[in-house]
Amino acid sequence: MPSRNLSAxxxxxxxxxxxxxxxxxxxxxxxxxxxxKKAAKVFGLNLAVSMVDLTTLEGKDTPGKVASLCQKALHPxxxxxxxxxAAVCVxxxxxxxxxxxxxxxxxxxxxxxxxxxxxxxxxxxxxxEVKAAVADGADEIDxxxxxxxxxxxxxxxxxxxxxxxxxxxxxATLKVIxxxxxxxxxxxxxxxxxxxxQVLRPGDFIKTSTGKxxxxxxxxxxxxMLEAIRDFxxxxxxxxxxxxxxxxxxxxxxLTFLIAVKETLGDAWLNNQRYRFxxxxxxxxxxxxxxxxxxxxxxAPYHFSESASSY
Amino acid sequence: xxxxxxxxxxxxxxxxxxxxFDPAPESANPYIxxxxxxxxxxxxxxxxxxxxxxxxNPGNEEKLTEIAxxxxxxxxxxxxxxxAAFTPWSKxxxxxxxxxxxxxxxxxxxxxxEFAVAETIDGGKPIKESRDFDLPMAAAHFFYHAxxxxxxxxxxxxxxxxxxxxxxxxxxxxxxxxxxxxxIAPALATGxxxxxxxxxxxxxxxxxxxxxxxxxxxxxxxxxxxxxxGETGKAVVTHPLAAKVAFTGSTAVGKWIQxxxxxxxKKLTLELGGKAAxxxxxxxxxxxxxxxxxxxxxxxxxxxxCAGSRLLVQESIADAVVSKLKIRLRSLRxxxxxxxxxxxxxxxxxxxxxxxxxxVESGVSEGAELYQPSCxxxxxxxxxxxxxxxxxxxxxxxxxxxxFGPVLSIMTFRTPSEAIEKAxxxxxxxxxxxxxxxxxxxxxxxxxxxxxxxxxxxxxxxDPTSPFGGFKESGFGREGGKQGLLEYSNLI
Numbered sequence: 094m095p096s097r098n099l100s101a102x103x104x105x106x107x108x109x110x111x112x113x114x115x116x117x118x119x120x121x122x123x124x125x126x127x128x129x130k131k132a133a134k135v136f137g138l139n140l141a142v143s144m145v146d147l148t149t150l151e152g153k154d155t156p157g158k159v160a161s162l163c164q165k166a167l168h169p170x171x172x173x174x175x176x177x178x179a180a181v182c183v184x185x186x187x188x189x190x191x192x193x194x195x196x197x198x199x200x201x202x203x204x205x206x207x208x209x210x211x212x213x214x215x216x217x218x219x220x221x222e223v224k225a226a227v228a229d230g231a232d233e234i235d236x237x238x239x240x241x242x243x244x245x246x247x248x249x250x251x252x253x254x255x256x257x258x259x260x261x262x263x264x265a266t267l268k269v270i271x272x273x274x275x276x277x278x279x280x281x282x283x284x285x286x287x288x289x290x291q292v293l294r295p296g297d298f299i300k301t302s303t304g305k306x307x308x309x310x311x312x313x314x315x316x317x318m319l320e321a322i323r324d325f326x327x328x329x330x331x332x333x334x335x336x337x338x339x340x341x342x343x344x345x346x347x348l349t350f351l352i353a354v355k356e357t358l359g360d361a362w363l364n365n366q367r368y369r370f371x372x373x374x375x376x377x378x379x380x381x382x383x384x385x386x387x388x389x390x391x392x393a394p395y396h397f398s399e400s401a402s403s404y
Numbered sequence: 405x406x407x408x409x410x411x412x413x414x415x416x417x418x419x420x421x422x423x424x425f426d427p428a429p430e431s432a433n434p435y436i437x438x439x440x441x442x443x444x445x446x447x448x449x450x451x452x453x454x455x456x457x458x459x460x461n462p463g464n465e466e467k468l469t470e471i472a473x474x475x476x477x478x479x480x481x482x483x484x485x486x487x488a489a490f491t492p493w494s495k496x497x498x499x500x501x502x503x504x505x506x507x508x509x510x511x512x513x514x515x516x517x518e519f520a521v522a523e524t525i526d527g528g529k530p531i532k533e534s535r536d537f538d539l540p541m542a543a544a545h546f547f548y549h550a551x552x553x554x555x556x557x558x559x560x561x562x563x564x565x566x567x568x569x570x571x572x573x574x575x576x577x578x579x580x581x582x583x584x585x586x587x588i589a590p591a592l593a594t595g596x597x598x599x600x601x602x603x604x605x606x607x608x609x610x611x612x613x614x615x616x617x618x619x620x621x622x623x624x625x626x627x628x629x630x631x632x633x634g635e636t637g638k639a640v641v642t643h644p645l646a647a648k649v650a651f652t653g654s655t656a657v658g659k660w661i662q663x664x665x666x667x668x669x670k671k672l673t674l675e676l677g678g679k680a681a682x683x684x685x686x687x688x689x690x691x692x693x694x695x696x697x698x699x700x701x702x703x704x705x706x707x708x709x710c711a712g713s714r715l716l717v718q719e720s721i722a723d724a725v726v727s728k729l730k731i732r733l734r735s736l737r738x739x740x741x742x743x744x745x746x747x748x749x750x751x752x753x754x755x756x757x758x759x760x761x762x763x764v765e766s767g768v769s770e771g772a773e774l775y776q777p778s779c780x781x782x783x784x785x786x787x788x789x790x791x792x793x794x795x796x797x798x799x800x801x802x803x804x805x806x807x808f809g810p811v812l813s814i815m816t817f818r819t820p821s822e823a824i825e826k827a828x829x830x831x832x833x834x835x836x837x838x839x840x841x842x843x844x845x846x847x848x849x850x851x852x853x854x855x856x857x858x859x860x861x862x863x864x865x866x867d868p869t870s871p872f873g874g875f876k877e878s879g880f881g882r883e884g885g886k887q888g889l890l891e892y893s894n895l896i
Contacts, residue, residue, distance in 0.1 A: 110689065110690050111687070111689045111841050112689050112691070112692070113689035113692040113841075113861050115692075115861070115862065116689060116691075116692025116693075116695055116696065116861060116862065117691070117692060119695070119862075120691075120692070120695045126532055126536065126744070127425070127744075127745055128425070128428035128744035128745055129425060129426075129428075130425075130426045130427075130428050131426040132426055133423065133424065133425045133426045134426075136423055137423065140423070320691050323417065323731075326415060326417075327415050327417075327727075330415050351423075355419075355423055355735075356419075356735040358417060359417040359418045359419045359420070360418045360419065360420045360422035360423070361417070361418050363422055363423055
């Protein structure tokens with residue numbers, strides 16, 4: 094058993110400042126009252142489409158399923174002039190299958206590595222997984238932090254592991270998943286954000302969650318992380334990107350998250366180099382709303398490809 | 405690495421027009437009549453004075469309607485109607501009075517969109533505030549007091565509450581409908597009848613409220629609404645039939661009323677001005693404190709008697725707080741009050757705008773440092789950008805006088821006792837805020853601040869169950885909660 098060294102988290106919090114849960118939730122509730130209409134709505138929906146990391150992370154994933162997902166990422170909807178998604182996000186074993194289709198296009202290949210979602214494998218194994226995914230063609234690696242070490246107060250271990258994964262990534266972009274529901278408090282989320290950002294390169298991401306636990310991205314944890322990114326940028330000049338993942342299913346939700354970005358980090362973060370959505374079902378709701386804005390009518394779900402709930 | 409204490413160099417966030425929102429005006433019809441009479445004895449009627457005055461929309465300076473100017477004879481008629489209605493109304497079983505109050509509350513909810521639009525175009529406050537704050541709170545006050553109406557025997561053990569008679573009520577222009585609810589709901593619950601005068605710039609929702617009273621079937625004369633300016637108010641507060649006077653407004657007028665009715669035996673409650681201190685300690689959650697500071701001073705364009713208009717920030721974090729505040733101000737949206745995305749609407753009147761401008765000029769000439777984010781204000785209407793003053797000291801006018809506008813004066817302190825001393829160094833004592841992660845410090849501060857309401861790690865929170873009122877020149881008496889009921893009754 095490692096010794097519990099809570100003072101390390103305490104010290105980090107003293108440095109980066111605490112978060113008041115009531116206050117942050119009150120702040121984010123205001124984003125939901127913004128009214129986005131007409132051209133602003135179409136702009137927001139297209140922006141959201143361009144930010145989607147279209148994801149399939151299931152035990153039953155097959156090369157065929159991944160191929161289908163890649164086509165959806167490239168051609169979200171026939172008859173709609175909308176951007177491609179930012180990336181497809183798959184398990185390492187599926188990277189080479191995705192590469193056949195999207196390599197050389199605008200759509201990037203992201204792969205969850207480091208014994209996703211638990212991260213409970215020896216570091217050596219995790220690093221090998223990252224290297225394999227990158228060798229197969231992954232442009233981006235979504236890693237999980239060692240939450241056990243974080244909660245046990247071994248902050249330098251957490252940070253060293255992130256640094257090792259970063260090294261294994263080579264040129265690939267790194268996204269660091271904090272798994273906010275396991276960190277539980279906003280204080281911990283803020284502390285973990287700084288811990289990660291301190292070793293990341295400009296353009297690397299911090300990400301809320303794996304989507305594999307009961308609670309995923311919320312406006313609250315998104316806001317805590319956006320404010321951490323803002324504070325880190327203003328004090329160091331390093332621009333870190335952000336990816337909420339899991340739980341964002343509707344266009345309305347996505348627009349609300351984007352308003353949080355607009356009002357917290359400003360225009361420089363309103364692009365898919367700086368902000369992503371880890372989602373699957375979200376894409377079709379965005380498309381549904383875009384078609385509605387274009388034609389004035391809502392289409393039935395079966396008008397949209399890949400609308401099965403499984404992806 | 406240290407986000408909190410490092411001064412930010414030239415790095416800037418860009419809050420530009422990459423994703424500009426389209427206008428999103430609230431389109432509900434406010435149903436405003438072209439002309440309003442006086443609501444006396446359950447009916448609208450022409451004033452005996454035969455005079456009317458215009459009510460304009462401060463958001464675009466267009467005329468909305470004409471409103472009757474009540475003279476002394478009209479006020480007298482209102483008091484006579486209220487006096488005649490008093491005996492049957494006060495003899496009604498509490499449960500029956502409660503039914504009327506519930507009905508009023510539900511009708512307000514039913515018509516909340518219409519009322520919200522009326523409140524916004526009449527007073528200039530952003531639609532999201534009238535929709536999400538004023539209307540729900542006004543209904544909540546009627547619901548809360550409806551519950552009390554049949555439980556007056558249980559307010560104080562072994563005693564019960566007897567009504568006073570006719571109460572004269574004069575309310576301000578910053579929360580027209582909500583202040584009406586604060587005044588009328590407890591008065592009716594305890595069995596009194598009412599003569600109410602709304603502010604001359606914001607009478608519309610009170611007059612629309614009269615139609616709710618009619619729809620609720622409230623007996624004629626129980627509530628009478630007389631409109632007009634200072635002279636009408638004077639007639640209302642000095643009328644011999646008034647058993648009690650309740651006033652919310654400026655300290656100067658409050659003092660005048662207290663003087664005018666001294667020795668008359670009338671009961672009096674005054675809810676007057678404020679210059680609240682919002683105190684931020686170095687261990688506070690800074691982003692949430694900044695949000696609270698913004699909510700404290702820019703809520704309702706700063707037209708709030710308990711607005712956190714003096715920011716006291718611990719010297720060691722002053723730069724960090726001010727720079728975060730400046731960033732936050734850049735995403736506040738100032739403009740058309742009816743737009744659902746507007747955060748700061750129109751100043752209530754030209755007169756108030758001039759007062760704010762005058763005080764801001766005094767701040768500049770006395771050497772305080774002014775910051776206003778660049779924002780384009782509508783050409784027509786009364787608007788003022790959100791304003792911060794740093795380098796303010798206790799002796800500046802902007803640190804002492806109530807500005808009643810979107811203007812924040814920032815001062816610093818070094819120790820908790822200095823914070824207390826500065827916070828209490830004002831003739832006012834309505835509210836205060838404390839921001840700290842340390843519970844024991846919050847409690848100690850709260851007990852030493854001379855203010856009727858102290859908020860910890862939040863600001864401008866209201867609830868019908870919570871008594872509200874001031875210390876010192878912020879007035880006396882409490883509104884809301886059990887304490888508020890006692891102000892409208894005799895304990896027997």
